Amino acid sequence: MNDQRQPVAQYGDNSDITSQPSPGFESMHNSASSDTANTKRTVPINPKNETQQEQTAAASPARPSVIARVWRKLGFSPMVVMFMVKGALPPTIAISIYQRYSVAVNYLNLGYVMIVISILTVPVLPRGKYLMNLFITLIMTCFGAAMVLFGQWLGIKARIATTPANATLEEASGYNSSASTINAIFMIINVFGINTLRAARPALSIPAVEYTIFIMIGYTYGAQESTEERSIRFVKELLYSFLTGQAIATAVSMLIIPISSRKVFFAEAVGFLQSSRGLLKAQLAFVEALEHSELCDTAVPPISSNPEDESKIQDERDENKASKRIGYAKKVATLKAASAGVLGLSGKLRDDVVFARREVAYGHLGTSDIHELYRLLRNILLPISSLSTVADISERLKNRYRADRRRFEEMQCPEARSADFTAKERSNEETEWKELIRELHASFEPVVQVLDEGILHVLILLGLVPQAKKPASNAKAKPDGGAALDDDVEKGGLKPIPGDSIFGNFLDAEIQDFRKQRTDRLQDWTKGRGLESVFHATASTKHVQFPSQPLREGYRSLKLLREIRASQRLHLILYMEYLLYSVAKATLELVRFAELKVDDGTMRKNRLILPKAKIIFKWIKGLIDGDDSGGPDIDKMDHMTNNIEDIHLGDSLRTPKDPEHLPPKNALQGFENHLRIIPKMLGSDSAKFGLRVTIAVMSIGIMNYLHQTHVFFIQQRIVWSLVMIAIGMNPSSGSAVFQLIGNLICSVFGMVSAFVNWYIVDQKTPGVIVFFCLFMMFYFYFAARYPRFLVSIVAGAITHVLVIGYELEVRVIGLKQATATGQPYYPIYELSPYRLFAVAGGVTVAYMPITEGSVLRRNLGSSLFLLANYFSATTSTVEQRVKDKEGDMSISTSPGRMLQKRSHKVLQKQLALLNSMRQNLAFMAWEPNFGGDFPKETYQHIIDEVQSIVNYLTVITYASEAFSAARLNDSSTKWLSQFGVSRLEASRKSHQLVTLLSLLSASLKNKQPLPPYLSAPEYYSSLDEGVGADSSILGLENVNEPGFRAFAVIEVAHVCMVDSVGSIVKHVRELVGEVDFSYQVVGSSARASSTELGGRSRKERAD
Structure with missing residues (x-):
């Protein structure tokens, strides 16, 4: 079957896949025809993408039925139902086949383990992820069987060696301290090793949990094994239970509603593109509302020195203007929400493209095509997600203007004392600004319209959505009755619609028209107001674009202040223009890719697709190295190839230095260097987590190896407390209290639901199994809807399985065989509380928290250090591209490639750390607090500012690509070459920012006060120290030169970044103080x- 055509029909709306809203995705089929109905660029965009008929129909919608409303309220969707069915089937099948004695006899009294394993193998995963986990799980399960058998064999030998020759049979097979000690030692070693590996390699979490359960059960009962025959039989039956549970889960995963990783990837790609359409429309609505913001209201009311007067003036504003401000705030919130949705989907795409490329499939797009598609989607992501930063920049400008007005009116300037003159200038300024915004919106509207159609064009060509019927108004009948639409399009008579073969050419022409139109209009607007030299005029002064601390000598007249504001606003206009133009160019690349796949026949027929050997090799290597993405190794960059010139690498591009060891001088020292990995690993965070799990497990498990308590341990099935410890403990400790409460509640619910399951059908086996399936679906419904409760839900499901599974097991194999391992039989009303206490005891011991505040503080310190690295890498990247020092980017060892790889790695670590810190901060409310309150708001502000700086640095990196791209066109490098020659090296203040961030990081991580008099540098522009005497190259006449707008974008982002650094310094000083x-x-x-x-x-x- 084709695994990539029309995934929407299989997945429903985008929330089914991503659990995040995707604007326009739900009504994609309905809006496809309406998206292409408008044949003129001047037709305004309908934000909801509906035709007039659809709007009329929507005006009086029929009230949905009660069942439909309840269904929607509960969040049922095709994906959720699939999750419930596939999750419930394996345990139901396992418990059903066990009811036949010929099957049950192969598992002794370990049949319920098979049910648990069928759940923990997670059959609901997409095929690629599932097969990877299954492959590793099978290897580790078999290895675990060998380890258990080896440990039990040593225990048996120790038992034989320490048992007197004249001992009775009861004494020989009873408790033996030597055998117990050996099994305990093997338990400790294996638990520590596997959980250390689990923390170091998160991709191995599922196999590690199953391995832990295997060795726990094996070594728990291993202490009482007295003969090799009994040991082999026990391990064989335990192994059969695991393999059968895995086999059942595999059959369900492969045969019941199979979901490939490619389908998931394509569905997420559809969601990403549809969300991008919504984000573009949200950006257009924001630009339209921008004239109603306080930023546009340049006539800021005179600010009195008395705050009460200022508040009174604020209250007396016009009500209509206030309502428009509220509308503007809503547009800002919508823009940020749309941007967050796109970013969330991009993260899912990044994770799933790895598995989509590894999968064997029968479809259209091959492995390289999927990689290229993801690259093109990522090219769209960078500029389109940066559109939301415009709202933040506007807010900063608004605050800047308020501060400027206050400081200006405090100065003894004649203009400040002339109220009439000041009011007149303000009014003119406000009028001009609103006029510019309206023209910007008018220019953006047709471009957003054609980009919206371009994205739909891509979806149609790649077979991801059905093509809409061509409007009848666009079709001209030939005398012979044939349609002449395509011929008319070729002749330029009609506007192409999505799906037409020449739509890409039309999109390209529209983008070029937009660029030319904006250039001409911007130059005319500035010349008409005498502002044509404002860029290089302000570049030669100290009071440049966005001074964080206004200098009094800079504001000698209102005219000068007006020029500075004009410069700020023009930079903002160029910022928005550049980002939209970049989105348009990235969309055009995607359109060309889709048209190419149609032209070369790729989309014409399905074919067998096999992953390349290189991809498989990278996957295996990534599992070993801890980089499951299969990406290149960027740590080994301390040597260069011989075919390029020698280049000195900075310390950040070399192997990290060790303050306690000099570089090795000979082969022996080099070998000894590798031996130091062992103590390094034992002191790592992963080893600390492994030690925590081991201590938690043995704090309960020790009872099994002591003479006074080992019988109680076996009889009460306390081994399941150990299992819940393994499942409940997590390397990240951001939700310890929350998970503890959730696990206990779900465990109690599991016991109660087991009672209901057993008695509601009068203990009849068929009815018990049917209701068991329904309860499993219930558990997996919550797992699909609320994935953050997954561990707690698993705890409840296991409690349910342990009760029902054991009671049905006794019915099948009989009481004698069920108690063969020393466990007495309990009726369900006694068994349920015992199981509950066992599971609850395990989840309670699994709590063992690390203080959330200390984790957050250390993570924030690490984040600031990563930020310093990313800032330094970004500065170097811009310098390389401006000076044309990147080298050949096709060579992996060129300076540009090495810096790019390092920068990407730091960025990925930073984003992961930011997500982790937000989770920890969200769970701070659950942590018991002793003493003063935790400064949550301060940490929240710092995290938000770090995120802002990361966003702006990413924008700077992306904008600087324009310098490299411009050099590919020899005819357009004259201005850029002059700019590169006149630009000096990175200023000293840039390096001061890196130093400042490093100091902030060290202070937070070590809880030490900041050095005295530490403050963020005042705003500095790269125009000040970055451009020499020839500042005329920054004149507005060069606005259409390649790289000019990119430089304006870099300036805006750089200013906001410096402002955020100052805010971080302030808040860190509040936390740690200073000397x-x-x-x-x-x-x-x-x-x-x-x-x-x-x-x-x-x-x-x-x-």
Whole structure:
């Protein structure tokens, strides 16, 4: 079957796959025809993408039935139902086949283990992920069987060696301290090793959990095995239970509603593109509402020195303007929400493309095609997700203007004392700004329309959505009755619609028209207002675009202030233009790719697709190295190829230095260097987690190896407490209390549901199995809807399985065989509480938390250090591209490629750390607090500012690609070459920012105060120190030169980034303080006086 055509029909709306809203995705089929109905560029965009008939029909929608409303309220969708069915079938099949004695006899009294394993193998995973986990799980299960058998054999030999020759049979087969000690040692070694591996290699989590369960059961009962025959039989039956459970899960995964990783990837690609359409429309609505923002209201009310007067003036504003401000705030919220949805889908795409490329399939697009498609989607992601930063920039400008107005009116300037002149200038400024915004919106509207159609064009060509019927108004009948639409399109008579073969050419022409139109309009607008030289005029002054600390000598007249504001707004306009133009160019690349796949016949027929050997090799290597993405190794960059010139690499591009060891001088020292990996590993965070799990397990498991308690341990099935410890403990400790409460609640629910399951059908086996399936579907419904409760839900499901599975097992194999391992039989009303206490005891011991605050503090310190690295890498990247020093990017060892790889790795680590910190911060409310409150708001502000800086640095990196791209066209490099020659190296202040971030990181991680007088540098523009005397190259006449707009984007992003660094310094100082030996004397003669050892007052230090 074709695994990539029309996944929408199989998955429903995008929320089925991603659990996130995707604008326009639900009504994709209905809107396909309406998207192409407009044949003129001047037709306004309908934000909801509906035709007039659809709008009329929507005006009086029929009220859905009660069942439909309940169905929607519960969140049922095809994907959720699939999750429920596939999750419930394996345990139901396992418990059903066990009811036949000929099957049950092969598992002794371990049949319920088969049911548990059929759940933990997770058959609901897409095929690629499932097969990877299954392959590793099978290897580790068989290895676990060998380890258990070896440990039990040693225990048996120790038992024989320490048992007297004249011992009775009961004494020989009873408790033996030597055998117990050996099994305990093997338990400790295996639990520590597998959980250390689990923490170091998150991709091995599922196989590691199953391996842990195997060795726990094996070594628990291994201490009482007295002969080799009994040991072999026990391990064989345990192995059969595991393999049968895995086999049942595999059959369900492969045969029942099979879901390939490619289908998931294509469905997420559809969701990403549809969400991008929604984001573009949200951006257009934001631009339209921008004229109603406070940023556009340049006539800021005169700010009085009295805050009460200022508040009174604010309250007296026009009500209509206030309502428009509310509408503007809603547009901002919509824009940010749409951007967050796109970013969420991009993260899923990044994870799933790895498995989609490895999968064997029968479809259209091959492995290389999927890789190229993902690359093109990622090219769209960078500029389109940056559109939401415009709202943040607008907010910063608004605050900047308020501060400017206050400081300006405090100065003794003639203009400030002339109220009429000031009001007139403000009014003119406001009018001009609103006029510019309206023209910008008018220019954006047709481009967003054609981009929306371009994305739909891609979806149609790749077979991801059905093609809409061509409007009858666009078809001209020939005399012979044939349609002449395509001929008319070729002749330019009609506008192409999505799906037409020449739509890509039309899109290209529209993009070029937009660029030319904006260039001409911007130049005309500035020349008409005498602002044509504002860029290079402000570049030669110290009061450049966005000064974080206004200089008093910079504001000598209102005219100068107006020019600076004009520069700021023009930069913002160029910022928005550049991002939209970049989205358009990236969309055009995607359109060309889709048209190429149609032209070369790729989309014409299905074919067998096999992964390349290189991909499989990278996958195996990634599992070993801990990089499951199969990406290149970027740590080994301390040597260069011989066919390029020698280049000195910075320390960040070399192997990290060790302050305790010099580089090896000979082969022996090089070999000894590898031996140091062992103590390094034992001191790693992964080993610490393995030690925590081992301590938690043995704190309960020790009872099994002591003479006084081993019988109680076996009889009460306390081994399942150990199992819940293995499942419940997680390398990340951000939700310990939350998970503890959730696990206990779900365990109690599991016991209650087992009672209901057993008695509601009067204990009849067929009815019990039917209701068992329904309860399993219930558990998996919550797992699909609320994945963050997954561990708790598994705890409840296992409690349910242990009760029902054991009771049905006794019915099949009989009481004698069920108690063969020393476990007495309990009726269900006694068994359920015992099982509950066993599971609850395990989840309680699994709590063992690390203080959430300390984890968050250390992670934030690490994040700031990564931010310093990313900032330094970004600065170097911009310098390389401006100076044309990247080298040949096709060579993996070129300076540009090495820096790019390192930068990408740091960015991925930073994004993962930011997500982890947000989760930890969200769970802080659940942590018991002793003493003062945790400064949650301060940490939240720092995390938000770090995220903002990361966003702006990514924008800078992306914009700087324009310099490299422009050099590919020899005819367009003249201006760029002049700019590169006039630009100096990275300024000293850039390096000061890296130093500052490193100091902030060290202070947070070590809980040490900041150095004295530490502050963020005042705003500096790369125009100040980055351009030499020839600043005329920044004149507005060069606005259409390749790279000019990109430089404006870099300036805007750089200013916002410096502003965020200053905010981080302020908040970190609140957390850790600073080295300050000043003292204050408060007396009647003075409110406060301050003396400092450094000779500076606090006020001076703050300034």
